[in-house]
Amino acid sequence: MNTKDAKSGWSRRQVLAGAAATGLGAGLGSWAEAAAAAGKPVNIIWIMADDLGYADLSFTGQRAFKTPHIDRLAHEGLFLRQSYANSAVCSATRTGLITGRYQYRLRVGLDEPLGANRSVGLPPSHPTLPSLLRKAGYRTSLVGKWHLGEGPDFGPLLSGYDNFYGIHTGGTDYFRYRQGATPGTASALFDGNKPSDDHGYITDLFTSRAIREIESAQRDRAPLFLSLHYTAPHWPWEGPEDEELSATLQNMQHRDGGNLETYRRMVLSLDAGVGRVLQAIERLHLTRDTLVVFTSDNGGERFSDTWPFIGVKSELLEGGIRVPFFLRWPARIKAGSRSEQVNISMDWTATLLAAAGGAQDPAYPMDGLNLLDIITGKAPLQPRKLYWRFKAAEQAALRDGDWKYLKIGRNEMLSNLAYDERERANFAEKEPARFAAMKQAWADWNATMLAYTPDASSFQNIGADRY
Numbered sequence: 001m002n003t004k005d006a007k008s009g010w011s012r013r014q015v016l017a018g019a020a021a022t023g024l025g026a027g028l029g030s031w032a033e034a035a036a037a038a039g040k041p042v043n044i045i046w047i048m049a050d051d052l053g054y055a056d057l058s059f060t061g062q063r064a065f066k067t068p069h070i071d072r073l074a075h076e077g078l079f080l081r082q083s084y085a086n087s088a089v090c091s092a093t094r095t096g097l098i099t100g101r102y103q104y105r106l107r108v109g110l111d112e113p114l115g116a117n118r119s120v121g122l123p124p125s126h127p128t129l130p131s132l133l134r135k136a137g138y139r140t141s142l143v144g145k146w147h148l149g150e151g152p153d154f155g156p157l158l159s160g161y162d163n164f165y166g167i168h169t170g171g172t173d174y175f176r177y178r179q180g181a182t183p184g185t186a187s188a189l190f191d192g193n194k195p196s197d198d199h200g201y202i203t204d205l206f207t208s209r210a211i212r213e214i215e216s217a218q219r220d221r222a223p224l225f226l227s228l229h230y231t232a233p234h235w236p237w238e239g240p241e242d243e244e245l246s247a248t249l250q251n252m253q254h255r256d257g258g259n260l261e262t263y264r265r266m267v268l269s270l271d272a273g274v275g276r277v278l279q280a281i282e283r284l285h286l287t288r289d290t291l292v293v294f295t296s297d298n299g300g301e302r303f304s305d306t307w308p309f310i311g312v313k314s315e316l317l318e319g320g321i322r323v324p325f326f327l328r329w330p331a332r333i334k335a336g337s338r339s340e341q342v343n344i345s346m347d348w349t350a351t352l353l354a355a356a357g358g359a360q361d362p363a364y365p366m367d368g369l370n371l372l373d374i375i376t377g378k379a380p381l382q383p384r385k386l387y388w389r390f391k392a393a394e395q396a397a398l399r400d401g402d403w404k405y406l407k408i409g410r411n412e413m414l415s416n417l418a419y420d421e422r423e424r425a426n427f428a429e430k431e432p433a434r435f436a437a438m439k440q441a442w443a444d445w446n447a448t449m450l451a452y453t454p455d456a457s458s459f460q461n462i463g464a465d466r467y
Contacts, residue, residue, distance in 0.1 A: 040289050040331075041137070041138075041223035041289075041356065041357070042223065042289055042290065042291050042329070042331070042355055042356060043214075043217070043223055043224045043225075043226075043286060043289060043290040043291065044133075044138075044224070044225045044226070044290075044291050044293075044352055044355070044356065045210075045214075045224070045226045045228060045277070045281075045290060045291070045292045045293070046225075046226070046227050046228065046293045046348075046352075047228045047230070047274060047277070047292065047293060047294045047295075048144075048227070048228070048229045048230065048294075048295055048296065048297055049230050049232060049233065049270060049294075049295070049296045049297070050090060050145060050171075050229070050230060050231050050232060050233065050234040050296070050297055051090070051233060051234045051235075051296070051297070051298065051299075051300060051301040051304070051313055052233060052267070052270075052296035052300060052304065052323070052324065053296075053299060053300020053301075053304025053305050053306045053312075053319070054299065054300065054305075054306050054307070054309060054319065054322050054323060054324055055304075055305040055306060055307045055308075056233075056267055056300060056304050056305050056324075057070050057071060057267075057324055058071055059071040059074045059075075059079070059324075059326075060324050061305065061307055061308075062305055064260070064264060065264050065267070065268060067267065067268070067271040068271070068275075069271045069272065069274045069275030069278060070270075070271050070274050070294055070326070072275075072278065073274075073278075073292060073294050073326040073327070073328045074326040075335065075336060076328050076330070076335045076336075077292070077326060077327050077328030077329060077330075077333055077335065077337065078326070078327045078328070078329075078333050078337040078338065078339060078375060079325070079326055079337070079338045079339070080325040080326075080327065080339050080341060080343055080375075081338065081339070081340055082322075082340055082341065082342045082343070083295065083322070083323050083324070083325030083343050083344075084321050084322060084323065084342070084343065084344045084345070084386060084399075085295075085296065085297055085298045085299070085321050085322075085323050085344070085345050086102070086103055086344055086345040086346055086388075087103060087109075087112060087298060087321070087388065087390070088112075088298050088299060088313055088314050088315055088316055088320035088321050088388070088390055088395075089112045089113045089298055089313060089314055089390075089459050090113050090145075090147055090170060090234075090297045090298060091108070091109075091111060091112075091113040091114040091147045091148060091170060092109050092110075092111070092112050092113065093297045093298055093345050094146075094147055094148055094229075094297060095108055095109035095122065095148065096109070096344070096345050096346040096368075097129070097345040097346060097348065097349060098122065098128045098129050098130070098148065098159070098349070099122075099126060099127075099128060099129075099346070099349065099364070099366075100129065100346050100349030100350050100353075100360070100366035100367065100368045101346060101364070101365075101366055101367045101368070102346065102367045102387070102449060104389065104449035104450055105367075105449060105450060106122070106123075106126070106450070107120060107450065107453070108120055108121055108122050108123075108148060108149060109450075110391075110450060110452055110453060110456040111456050111457045111458075112314075112390060112391055112392070112456070112457060112458040112459055113147065113170050113457070113459060114147060114148065114149065114170065114457070115170075115457045117455065117457075118149075118150050118153075119153075120149060121148055121149015121150065121153060121154025121155075122148040122149050122154055122159055123154075124153075124154070124158035124159055126159070126364065127160075127360075127361040127363075127364050128159050128160040129160070129225075129349045129352060129353065130142070130156075130159065130160030130161045130225060130227070131159060131160030132160070132353055132358050132359065132360065132361065133160075133225045133352075133353065133356055133358055134160055134162065134225075135358065135359075136353075136356055136357060136358035136359070137222070137223060138222070138223050138224065138225045138356065138358075139162055139163075139216075139217045139220065139222040139223070139224050139225070140160055140161045140162045140163070140225045141161060141162060141163040141164070141165075141213040141217075141224070141225070141226050141227070142156045142161045142163070142164050142165075142166060142226075142227045142229065143164075143165050143166055143206050143209045143210045143213060143226065143227070143228050143229070144165075144166040144167075144206045144227070144228055144229035144230050144231065145166055145167055145170070145171075145229040145230070145231050146164070146166060146167065146168050146169075146229075147167075147168070147169060147170045149168075150168045150169070151168070151193070155168065155193075157192065157193065161227075163192070163213065164190065164191075164192055165189075165190070165191050165192075165196070165206075165209045166189070166190065166206065166229070167187050167188070167189060167190065167231070168187065168190065169187040171187070171231055171234050171235065171236075171252055172186050172187045172189070172202065172231060172252075173185050173186040173236055173238070173246050173249065173252070174201055174202045174203065174231075174232075174236070174238040174242070174246065175199075175200075175201065175202070175238065175242075175243045175246040176246050176247070177189040177202060178195065178196070178197065178199070185236075185246075185249050185250070185251065185252055186252075189202070189205070201240045201243075201269065202231060203230060203231070203232045203240070203266075203269045203270060203273055204240070204269070204273065206228065206230055206231075206273070207272075207273035207274075207276050207277060208276075210226060210228045210277055211276060211277060211280040213226050214226065214277070214280050214281065214284065214286070215280070215284065218284050218286065223356070225352075225356070228277065229297075230270055230273070232266050232267070232269060232270040233263060233266040233267050233270060233301075233303075233304075234301070235252065235253055235254045235258065235301065236249055236252055236253075236254035236257070236258075237254050237257050237258030237259070237262045237263065237266070237303075238262070238266070239262050239265030239266055239269065240265065240269050241265070242262070245257075258302070258303060259303070260303055262303075263303035263304075274294065278292070287330060288330045288331050289330075289331050290329070291327065291328070291329040291332075291352070291355060292327070292328045292329070293325070293326070293327050293348070294324070294325070294326045294327075295323050295324060295325045295326075295345075296323040296324060297323075297345075298313050298320065298321065298323065299311065299312055299313050299315075299318075299319045299320040299321055299322060299323065300312055300313060300319065301313050301461075302461075306318075306319030306322075308421050308422055309322055309421060309422065309423075310422055310423060310424075311423075312461055313459075313461055314390065314392060314458075314459050314460055314461040315390075315393075315395070315408065315461065316388050316389075316390055316395045316396070316397040316406060316408065317406070317408075317423055318417070318421060318422075318423060321388060321397075325343070327375065329355075332376045333375065333376060339374070339375065339381070340381065341371065341374050341375070341381045341382065342383075342384040342386065342399065343369075343371060343384075344368065344384075344386050345368075346366065346367055346368035347368040347369045347370075347371050348368070348371075349366060349368050350366050350368045350369065350370040350371075351368075351369075351370050351371045351372050351375070353370075354370045354372040355372055369382065369384070383401050384399065384400075384401075385398065385399070385400045385441075386398070386399045387442060387445045387446075389446060389449075390458065391452050391456060391458035392458040392459060392460040393408050393409045393460065394407070394408075394409060395407060395408050395409075396442050396446070397442075398438050398441060398442040398445070399417070400438060400441070402416055402417050402418035402419075403415070403416055403417070403434065403438065404416075404417055404423070405435065405438035405439055405441075405442060406423065407439075412428065412435075412439070413426040413427075413428055414426060414427040414428040414431055414434065414435045414438065415427065
């Protein structure tokens with residue numbers, strides 16, 4: 001374990017170096033055990049950015065600006081450096097996260113991302129992280145982006161959430177999101193099942209509602225599971241001062257706009273929102289027994305920084321699936337902790353259930369690993385085999401220990417990530433037996449998953465056709 005005083009910074013070299021601790025047990029001592037034995041229900045706040053690159057935060061390497069509030073979670077908690085999204089695009093990752101299973105087991109997970117097909121969504125009959133936590137006595141709320149199917153057949157209130165304030169679709173204009181907005185540029189903001197008349201920069205609205213949910217749970221004396229799923233810094237490229245610009249947009253993807261300065265302002269607004277949430281937790285004296293996670297749903301988009309990795313959203317290169325991941329839980333995890341445990345979005349379904357004392361549904365076995373004992377220092381790191389696929393460019397990936405098999409289009413390679421995280425050194429010819437075995441292992445795994453349907457969408461980023 002590498003630790004520093006919570007007020008001190010981490011150098012870029014320290015954050016990116018591969019030779020970190022192999023466990024988290026040292027220094028936790030009897031105080032963590034006492035906290036665990038106290039039996040007080042933990043509040044869980046899962047904060048997820050949208051399309052945030054690995055190095056878009058100053059803690060993970062951003063050099064152009066600072067993100068002190070998000071960084072604070074790393075300084076005061078645990079940094080898991082080898083964290084992955086379930087997919088290189090949003091709704092597929094969200095399927096894996098909410099179910100704890102590979103998204104390829106469900107039709108909704110085959111879309112990359114889910115588009116306008118209103119016949120596809122997360123089945124309300126499928127157990128989810130919020131529905132299982134609700135059974136354990138939690139108040140469950142989603143603020144922000146859902147993107148797992150639209151009503152009347154699908155929606156967050158049908159899949160375990162008691163409360164919802166946000167958008168059902170994959171994105172929205174940051175100012176024009178009210179019912180009747182220009183078609184093609186916005187999706188409606190909902191409060192429960194009804195469109196909302198709220199107005200303002202949507203990142204700020206999500207922050208304010210998240211704080212209200214925390215306050216309401218505190219008044220009701222109920223343990224809280226809050227999913228705070230920001231749309232930032234997903235396109236369109238609009239900072240808090242760009243309301244006039246939003247009136248000129250012709251399409252959501254905003255191919256003719258955006259720059260590094262606008263992206264900076266979007267990320268800083270996100271960081272300020274996280275700061276407001278942390279202040280509310282402190283004001284209500286909930287810090288010690290609240291588990292706060294910050295991460296992203298996939299790798300970065302066109303203005304992101306993914307150093308030291310290559311690749312972006314929609315690619316199974318490390319830059320498309322490696323995400324920042326910070327976890328703060330003062331009752332159980334020492335400030336300044338760091339771990340090299342390889343993990344993926346769907347692991348946290350089982351982990352958070354275990355932290356809350358909830359139970360999995362045996363009829364829907366999870367593919368994710370319960371990491372609770374690992375992150376609290378009671379168990380050593382576990383080797384992982386993680387699989388991905390992506391319809392666009394016929395992509396496939398398998399991480400097995402430090403080795404990674406990757407296929408994009410006609411190109412295949414074998415990387416050793418402990419040796420070269422930029423995936424430039426191809427060991428396929430030097431290690432032919434390993435290459436063949438990993439390729440076969442991926443094929444065997446893939447045969448157990450649903451096949452892509454002809455109508456399943458798949459997003460191909462600019463430049464992805466180079467494969």
